[in-house]
Amino acid sequence: MAPNTALEDVVETLEKQLLNAASSAANNDEHDAVSTAVGRLHDVELHAYQMDGLKWLVHREQAHVNVILGDEMGLGKTLQTIAFISYLNAAYPSSFQSCLIVAPLSVLPTWSEQLGRFAPHLSVLSYSGDKEQRRVLQAQFAQHPTAVLLTSYELAALDTSFLKAGPSWSLGVFDEGHRLKNAKTQIHQTLRDDIQYERPIDQPNE
Numbered sequence: 543m544a545p546n547t548a549l550e551d552v553v554e555t556l557e558k559q560l561l562n563a564a565s566s567a568a569n570n571d572e573h574d575a576v577s578t579a580v581g582r583l584h585d586v587e588l589h590a591y592q593m594d595g596l597k598w599l600v601h602r603e604q605a606h607v608n609v610i611l612g613d614e615m616g617l618g619k620t621l622q623t624i625a626f627i628s629y630l631n632a633a634y635p636s637s638f639q640s641c642l643i644v645a646p647l648s649v650l651p652t653w654s655e656q657l658g659r660f661a662p663h664l665s666v667l668s669y670s671g672d673k674e675q676r677r678v679l680q681a682q683f684a685q686h687p688t689a690v691l692l693t694s695y696e697l698a699a700l701d702t703s704f705l706k707a708g709p710s711w712s713l714g715v716f717d718e719g720h721r722l723k724n725a726k727t728q729i730h731q732t733l734r735d736d737i738q739y740e741r742p743i744d745q746p747n748e
Contacts, residue, residue: 576600579629586660588625595622600629603741610719620653623715624661630712630741631664631689639709640687644733645717647694653717654692669693669701680704695721695729702732714739 576597580588588596595613599622602609611619631638645653650668657666665688669679676697683691687709698705714733716722722730 575629575633578632579625582628582632582663583625583660584662586621588621589618592618592622592625596625596629599626603630608741620656620717621660624657624664627664627690627713627715628661634712637712638689639712641690641713641715642705642708642711642737642739643690643692643715643717644695644698645692645715647696649717650692650694657690657692664689666690666692669697676701676704683708695733699729699732702736705732705737711737711739713741 580593580596595611599609599611603626611622613619613622627641630641643653650670654666654668657664667679667683667688667690669676669683669691670693671679680701691708714737716733722734724730725734
């Protein structure tokens with residue numbers, strides 16, 4: 543029995559070494575992707591707590607867990623989310639499709655401004671306007687999907703069929719996500735039940 547026991551010990555040791563090597567490689571890949579994502583950001587440097595927030599989002603994403611980013615107002619949840627979108631774009635270049643950001647009408651300009659300023663490498667379509675203007679945007683997005691589609695809760699509820707027919711959304715971001723807490727409302731059913739996302743993020747008030 544002793545030789546068999548010794549062989550089992552060797553096999554167990556090798557298995558542990560392989561697992562450790564795989565874990566180390568995964569951590570290195572994650573670190574490289576985070577570094578690349580942050581390096582792509584323009585005209586901004588993340589604070590230490592924002593880097594911690596980004597790494598937390600990455601860990602949750604790898605665990606396939608939906609998240610609520612609930613930092614206090616003024617701590618840069620929007621910037622952290624933009625950094626996370628940049629990470630997904632860097633980490634999954636062949637499979638990343640589009641991110642759907644739904645926000646109150648009043649903060650859409652802030653999202654648009656910060657995306658353009660801090661992440662000019664991410665293409666953005668601001669989905670707004672009257673019915674005819676939106677029809678043109680729908681055709682444009684169908685032919686050339688952007689990395690980010692930015693719209694309001696009102697238009698998301700109005701044009702559900704367009705969003706459902708869109709790409710397999712790599713990420714769903716819901717600014718002021720408390721609007722979706724009532725599962726019986728139409729907007730909840732539209733954005734959380736009818737449309738599928740690989741990774742949803744809810745944000746309380748900024």
